[in-house]
């Protein structure tokens with residue numbers, strides 16, 4: 584049973600393999616925030632029945648809760664996972680907002696990792712168009728990392744601005760991004776509450 588599950592998951596990921604790098608390139612994510620080195624594997628990201636699929640549009644209401652995450656991983660290896668928005672305040676500024684950052688994840692057990700930024704859903708300002716919400720996974724070849732960042736709570740909105748996943752990855756010599764996925768979202772009526780909570 585377990586083998587069957589693993590095989591099924593692997594096939595799902597393997598099927599999308601060819602698409603990820605080119606999708607990230609044509610969406611300009613690779614050039615905007617990753618210095619030209621994009622992921623090749625897919626991260627499975629599910630918000631209940633809403634599945635993230637390389638650029639599909641979801642609403643801020645649909646992505647309020649932490650999603651379920653799966654990716655191809657090796658036994659005994661630690662990973663770092665991020666969700667970042669490169670379109671803050673609007674597309675073209677190339678400034679990132681740190682939505683979720685978890686390090687020291689054993690294999691793909693995100694809930695057992697070290698939370699560096701608690702999960703916050705999408706909050707694209709009204710009139711700022713479609714934002715890209717990008718998930719990336721990196722491998723920690725050196726094993727456990729002692730991160731020196733202060734843990735960001737859900738209300739630490741201002742401290743999440745001007746993030747750079749590329750700089751973060753370089754600082755800790757993370758390998759990757761190995762896997763990625765992204766969705767897009769624009770403002771809906773749930774956003775003002777989120778902004779209030781974030782301290783804006």
Ligand SMILES: *[C@@H]1O[C@H](CO)[C@@H](O)[C@H](O)[C@H]1NC(C)=O
Pocket residue numbers: 609610611
């Ligand atoms: C990607 O960037 C190029 C050059 O700035 C631009 O012409 C193109 O419209 C962008 N594509 C997307 C999907 O944003």
